[in-house]
Amino acid sequence: MKTPFKLPSAARVRRFAADNVVVLIFLFVTAIAVPSSKLSGTYIIQDLLTRYGRNAFLVFSLLLPIMAGMGINFGMVLGAMAGEIGLIFAVDQGIAGVQGLLYAVLVGAPIAILLGWIAGQVLNRARGREMVTGYILGFFMDGVYQFVVLYLMGAIIPITSKAITLSRGYGIRNTLGLDSVRQSLDKLLKLELGSFDLPMATYLVIALLAIFIVWFRRTKLGQDMRAIGQDQTVSHSAGIPVERTRIMAIVISTLLAMVGQIIFLQNMGNMATYNAHRQTGFFAAAAILVGGASVAKATIPNVLVGVGLLHLMYIVVPPAGARLFGSAQIGEYFRDAMSYAVIALALALHAWRKRANAESARAGLRGAASGAVAPAKTEGGAE
Amino acid sequence: MNKLKTAVTDFGWPRIIIFFFVVALFVAAPFVGVRVDGALSDVLARFGQNGILVLALVPMVQAGAGLNFGLPVGIIAGLLGGTLSMQFGWTGWVGFLGAVGVSLPFAVLFGWAYGLLLNKVKGEEMTIAMYVGFSMVTFFAILWLLLPYSSPNMVWGYSGSGLRTTITLDGYWTKILNNFLAVRIGRFFVFPTGLLAFFGAATGTMWLFLRSKTGTAMTAVGSNPDFARAGGVSSDRMRLVSVVVSTVFGAVGILVYQQSYGFIQLYQAPLYMAFPAVAAILLGGASVNKASMVNVLVGTFLFQAILTMTPNVINSVLQTDMSEVIRIVISNGMIIYALTRKTKVSK
Numbered sequence A: 001m002k003t004p005f006k007l008p009s010a011a012r013v014r015r016f017a018a019d020n021v022v023v024l025i026f027l028f029v030t031a032i033a034v035p036s037s038k039l040s041g042t043y044i045i046q047d048l049l050t051r052y053g054r055n056a057f058l059v060f061s062l063l064l065p066i067m068a069g070m071g072i073n074f075g076m077v078l079g080a081m082a083g084e085i086g087l088i089f090a091v092d093q094g095i096a097g098v099q100g101l102l103y104a105v106l107v108g109a110p111i112a113i114l115l116g117w118i119a120g121q122v123l124n125r126a127r128g129r130e131m132v133t134g135y136i137l138g139f140f141m142d143g144v145y146q147f148v149v150l151y152l153m154g155a156i157i158p159i160t161s162k163a164i165t166l167s168r169g170y171g172i173r174n175t176l177g178l179d180s181v182r183q184s185l186d187k188l189l190k191l192e193l194g195s196f197d198l199p200m201a202t203y204l205v206i207a208l209l210a211i212f213i214v215w216f217r218r219t220k221l222g223q224d225m226r227a228i229g230q231d232q233t234v235s236h237s238a239g240i241p242v243e244r245t246r247i248m249a250i251v252i253s254t255l256l257a258m259v260g261q262i263i264f265l266q267n268m269g270n271m272a273t274y275n276a277h278r279q280t281g282f283f284a285a286a287a288i289l290v291g292g293a294s295v296a297k298a299t300i301p302n303v304l305v306g307v308g309l310l311h312l313m314y315i316v317v318p319p320a321g322a323r324l325f326g327s328a329q330i331g332e333y334f335r336d337a338m339s340y341a342v343i344a345l346a347l348a349l350h351a352w353r354k355r356a357n358a359e360s361a362r363a364g365l366r367g368a369a370s371g372a373v374a375p376a377k378t379e380g381g382a383e
Numbered sequence B: 001m002n003k004l005k006t007a008v009t010d011f012g013w014p015r016i017i018i019f020f021f022v023v024a025l026f027v028a029a030p031f032v033g034v035r036v037d038g039a040l041s042d043v044l045a046r047f048g049q050n051g052i053l054v055l056a057l058v059p060m061v062q063a064g065a066g067l068n069f070g071l072p073v074g075i076i077a078g079l080l081g082g083t084l085s086m087q088f089g090w091t092g093w094v095g096f097l098g099a100v101g102v103s104l105p106f107a108v109l110f111g112w113a114y115g116l117l118l119n120k121v122k123g124e125e126m127t128i129a130m131y132v133g134f135s136m137v138t139f140f141a142i143l144w145l146l147l148p149y150s151s152p153n154m155v156w157g158y159s160g161s162g163l164r165t166t167i168t169l170d171g172y173w174t175k176i177l178n179n180f181l182a183v184r185i186g187r188f189f190v191f192p193t194g195l196l197a198f199f200g201a202a203t204g205t206m207w208l209f210l211r212s213k214t215g216t217a218m219t220a221v222g223s224n225p226d227f228a229r230a231g232g233v234s235s236d237r238m239r240l241v242s243v244v245v246s247t248v249f250g251a252v253g254i255l256v257y258q259q260s261y262g263f264i265q266l267y268q269a270p271l272y273m274a275f276p277a278v279a280a281i282l283l284g285g286a287s288v289n290k291a292s293m294v295n296v297l298v299g300t301f302l303f304q305a306i307l308t309m310t311p312n313v314i315n316s317v318l319q320t321d322m323s324e325v326i327r328i329v330i331s332n333g334m335i336i337y338a339l340t341r342k343t344k345v346s347k
Helices: A009-019 A021-037 A041-060 A063-067 A074-093 A097-124 A130-152 A184-188 A200-218 A220-230 A232-237 A242-268 A280-290 A300-325 A328-382 B002-011 B013-032 B036-055 B058-062 B072-087 B092-120 B125-146 B193-211 B213-223 B225-230 B235-261 B274-283 B293-318 B323-339 B342-346
Strands: A175-177 A190-193 A196-199 A270-272 B166-168 B183-185 B189-191 B263-265
Touching: A009 A021, A021 A280, A021 A300, A021 A328, A041 A196, A041 A200, A041 A242, A041 A280, A041 A300, A063 A200, A063 A220, A063 A242, A074 A097, A074 A130, A074 A175, A074 A242, A074 A280, A097 A130, A097 A184, A097 A242, A130 B125, A130 B323, A184 A190, A184 A196, A184 A200, A184 A242, A196 A200, A200 A220, A200 A242, A200 A300, A220 A232, A220 A242, A232 A242, A242 A270, A242 A280, A280 A300, A280 A328, A300 A328, A328 B092, A328 B125, B002 B013, B013 B036, B013 B293, B013 B323, B036 B189, B036 B193, B036 B235, B036 B274, B036 B293, B058 B193, B058 B213, B058 B235, B058 B293, B072 B092, B072 B125, B072 B235, B072 B263, B092 B125, B092 B235, B193 B213, B193 B235, B193 B293, B213 B225, B213 B235, B225 B235, B235 B263, B274 B293, B274 B323, B293 B323
Parallel strands: none
Antiparallel strands: A175 A270, A190 A196, B166 B263, B183 B189
């Protein structure tokens, strides 16, 4: 008997809606908020273009751990901290412009590798709950970061510039002005298209990263990661060094987050020394999930769509809230609530589906078992 | 010697180190001019203040639903009870008990919905619970602004609507438990009898509940779901009960916390309140799938002792305020330690 290849259209629509419910809810809310915000199209698009350059790189850093089956790497904030330490040194040495950013990357890289390696080790010991462990690890390292930056820098770690140290003689000031490197990457290759400014150099870096990820997926290491993401036991028996590959995924993710945070901060132009990384993981996770990614599967289009949608909402909801409820504060709480709810919903839907699949697979196994008995009988009959 | 070694490994080095750290803090205190009796009094007050929030984690751990990072769901129910009780103008004992009473139906309702969700996502509860808590807190931040509260003691003065970020409980039920039958010994030491009695009663209730028929079934579900199912226990139902109980204790816990603190804190304040509670119970020797009353008591005491003593003692020793860093590293380090240890425990 032939099974119909195409699902009936109503069922297909329902299936599509079920698969993309997170994106659809988000689109719906944003669609209401855009007109009520009364913002001009030009303003929204310009803001979106800026925010793409600022945030996309960070969100990309989440792809590899998802591929390796480790869920969303909330430990990416470790990379963000490494980037911030790099920037502190770049500012301290007074290296300006793109050279300053490169210097920050060079300083940040070994720190990011070390932190990524530590995170990988920790997550390997917390199989099945990588996400919550990574999240807490971010908190933990925040304490270590505070210790290093607030107490050791200027005391044990030499900091030459008086301008960035606290008046007591050690520790970095709460706000670090990044004037020397401000938007140096964004302005490197600026394209003016009508009334829009396009930071082409930043886009180029992001495009290179996307190409790197496409290429990386085809390498041996990339293939290993995908295999591990599918099934750890099978990969292990196939001779893939599971633990090492998982650590590699986290190390690369941390490195990318380091670079991403530097790109983010050069656009912002100043850095809240002790707070800049706190929301990084949250924003990146919300963006990739809004883009339709799940905990187990994420693609480059997910990143691009997600960054656009999330930031569109972040632009339009506060003014919309101000107009609809007479309070921009409501809009600000609303967008936070939406982002948190989207993460919760996307994680829950995935866990839900995984369980449903596991149950139907078990049911299928029972069905297959009874099916397997039947041919044995017919064979016996043939004898 | 070997026995001692296994006992030490079971209890865990981090806990032992932290335990000696606390002892060292108390020993060092008099030498740096910190009064031990005053410090001990603070520790006791904070022990009672935070204890019930820590206690709220026990049922879900026992039922195998993990550490309740979604504790803010219960906290929000408690905040609703507290603010409504103030809105009704209830003061004193009527105010506090009224707040508890009003918060209960909300806690049961929220806990039930939250439990249904957690039943759908077995195995991934903790991350999801965390984000459910976060979205609940931010969603209620909107409601605090929009709900028609009108008591002039609670709303913003200039607009006459929307609750304030912190609302003082003066004239309502500030420290009503702390001051109940409190015994003052000397100038610096106060024994908060009412507070500790209330915490003791709550602990006793939880202890009895865990030994009741439902409680035993719940523990069975947590220890071995297949075995429990074979015994005719519905795992989903028991987990649901555990989440509801946890949420109810969370609601009561925050009210006790606030009466001791003297303020109701709204908006973003409850966002991260689950984490210190989780750190405390783990510090007391609980694991991700096993927790007892002793864990709660020991953990809360040790954790609050660290929080109280480090600012005083360490700052006097080092001449700089490192207590924040110490708090962050110890509490989160403890959680990571517990999360990475499961394989050993469940073997």
